Amino acid sequence: MRCPLPLLALPLALALFTASASVSATVLSFDDLGTDGYVPLNYGGLDWSGSSWFQYAGEQAPFAAHSGDRRATLGWDGSADSSAIRFTTASSFTGAWFAGYDGVSVSIDLYSGNTRVASTATLNLSDSPVFLASNYAGLVDRIVFRSNDPANFVMDDLTFASAVPEPGKAALTLAGLGLVAFVARRRRPV
Structure with a gap:
């Protein structure tokens, strides 16, 4: 028995759609920032405007960077008023690396909307x-850092994945759907 061509095209279209829905991880190491100072307002595609994150380089125990030489800290300006970082598009937050003084603790709350x-x-x-690690697979639009001593820890290699498909993968999806439509149209009886 011969398999109809539309049935062969369907797995191809599904494979193309799956490829378009995949996301790639972004790791913010701060090493691409040239001079010490506040994290730029839109660094890495995130909104840092409501926070007081400061990034810097150079050896300084116990504030070791995980990779490279740069890392970020909170409240060195004397105002640990806000630690929130917003995602410009809903994203899956993986986690980040932290170091600091013994006795300092850090945790992160993940938000979607105001929840x-x-x-x-x-x-x-x-x-x-x-x-x-966040240990949460859902999408979030904001993360808020909590610490018993916000000025005495550093963060490095913040990792997240945007839920927006890359343009090339979206084109693959459209191509797959177009192929299915073309094959279905050709196989229609006249």
Whole structure:
């Protein structure tokens, strides 16, 4: 028995659609920022405008960077007023690396809209960077950092994945759907 061509095109279209829905991870290491100072307002496609994150380079124990030389910290300006970072598009937040003084702890609340949808575990810090995973697979639009001593820890390699498909993958999806439509139209009886 011969398999109709539209049935062969359907798996191809589904494979193309799946490829378009995949996302790639973004890791913000701060190493591409040239001079010490506040994290730029739209750094890495995120909105840092409501926060007081400061990034810097250079050796300074116990504030070790996980990779490279730069890392970010909160409140060095004397105002740990806000730690929130907003995603410009809903994203999946993976986590970040932290180091700091013994006795300092960090946790992160994840929000979608105005609703807190998850919180990380509380991480007790040391001078060796440790990864704090979100352990939440859903999409968020804001993360808020909590610490018992906000000026005495650093963050590095913040990792997230945007839910927006890349333009090339969206084109693959359209091509797959066009192929299905073309094959279905050709096979229609006249």
